[in-house]
Amino acid sequence: MLSWILALLLALIAWFLATAYFWLIKRKRKETQLGLNALAGMHWREFSLIVRRAMHEQRGLQDVPDEAVDSRQPRSDFLMHDGPQRWLLSCKHGRAYRIGTAAVNELGAAARLAGARGGILITEGKVERDGRIAAEKQNVEVLDGPLLWPLLQPYLPGDMESRVQAGARREAIRRISIAALGAATLGLMVGLGSLTAGLERQWADDESATTEPAAMTPATTAPAPADTAPTAAPAPPGAAHEGRPGPGTDAPAAAMDANPDNATLDRYQHELSRNVATRPGVASGIWLTRQTLAINRTGEIDAIWPLICEEVTRYPALRTVRIQLNPRPGVDEPVRWRQCTTL
Known part of the structure; x- marks a missing residue:
């Protein structure tokens, strides 16, 4: 049960982390990507209008009087x-732009010729690393990709902004759903793995408890020859009973406790293993567990x-124990299990 609780906690933690990543990070990136695509799909004149509006409302920049009237020719x-300072604003409209040193140097030179303090380069594309280094030297501010979208987002026309945000949310929810399935699969695999490992340990413990004592029995009986004295000269049943030591062995079955305490049960088992070893064809009797008595034999099963x-x-108290009949020394026989009586 504990392994399944830990597996559930692991699945919940994995799903929570995945949800936070997809919603807080990937959703913002997806929204920026869709927003830049929407900006790139606008007509160049609409794009330039919202850029100039953003510059006016957020930076306080005004069109120079000679530049205030729109020309019919495309202008970027x-x-x-x-106020006292001028800035040359350059729009590179489109996501395919990869702007390097040459374009930045050109903008810087154009700004100086126009008497401007510097330039502002705006594009939905990307300014390369060498272009950014050149922009610092030319006093050119770069507003590309991820920097441009937050600047122009409030000025998108109509429902374009809501479509962009809805698309980003749908993509984030789709990924979170996939992450939930993955987290559930992870938790199930961990739970099943823990359960399987526990069962394997239990089986290994049971095997060791059964096989290790059985492996020790040949060493106990090794000094005895294959043909022992009891098989050569079997004694009458009465004589066998007379040779058994211990006063407890002569007590009638009715006088023995069917539900003894542990100390009495230990004594019964000791007496039984000792008495069985005196029977013809039986070399020894060893208790493997409370309910299993291993018999090392030299005679046929049917005879003993x-x-x-x-x-x-x-x-x-012992009449229902399981009897493990080990093979005779030097004889290729399987181990047999029997019971004298059942419940």
């Missing part, structure tokens, strides 16, 4: 003033099984 340069069950059923 306008001479404006803020009634003898084993005779000892097991004498203990009501």
Whole structure:
């Protein structure tokens, strides 16, 4: 359960970060891109009008009297003033412009010839790095791409601004939705990975608990030869019972507790493993778990099984334990599991 909670938190954090990035950063970039495309799609005369209006309202620049009357010929340069100083405004209309040193130097020279203090270069395109270095030397202010859109955005005609913002919002919402699916997939993968890792650890622990004690049993029985003395001279059942040590082994089954405490149950298990080892064809009995008794045998299963069950059923608390019958030494046999009685 904890792994799924952590996976959910991870998915929510990933989705939150993606949402913040797409809405606060990518949406602004997309809006600038769509806005510049909208500006580039305007007629050159409309573009020059909103540029001059923005310069007038935000910079306080006025058209020089000789330049105030619009010519019928396309014009991209306008001479404006803020009182005693003049500025040459140059509009490079279009997104395809990549302006370098030559165009900037040309604008600077034209500004000096017109008696202007400097120039203002405006374009929806881009001024290259060398052009910006030249602009600092020529006293030319550069307003391109990302700098131009915030300046002209309030002056767009009609519903052009709302269309641009709506397009940017739709693109941001689309990307946020994709990010939500990706975050959900990430959380599901992390949750399933944690669950799988937990199951693998549990299986590994169960395997080690079963296989390690079974691997130790051959070392216990190694000193005994393949043909032990009990198989060569089987003793009568009465004699076998007489040879068993411990007073507890002679107690009747009815006198034994079916639900003993841990100490009594340990004693029962010790007695049972000791008594089983005295039976013909049984080399030893080792408890792997509370419910599993491993029998290392030298005789056939059919011959020793009634003898084993005779000892097991004498203990009501142990009559349903699982008996693991290991292969005989040197014989290619599988491990067998049986129960003397069931619930």
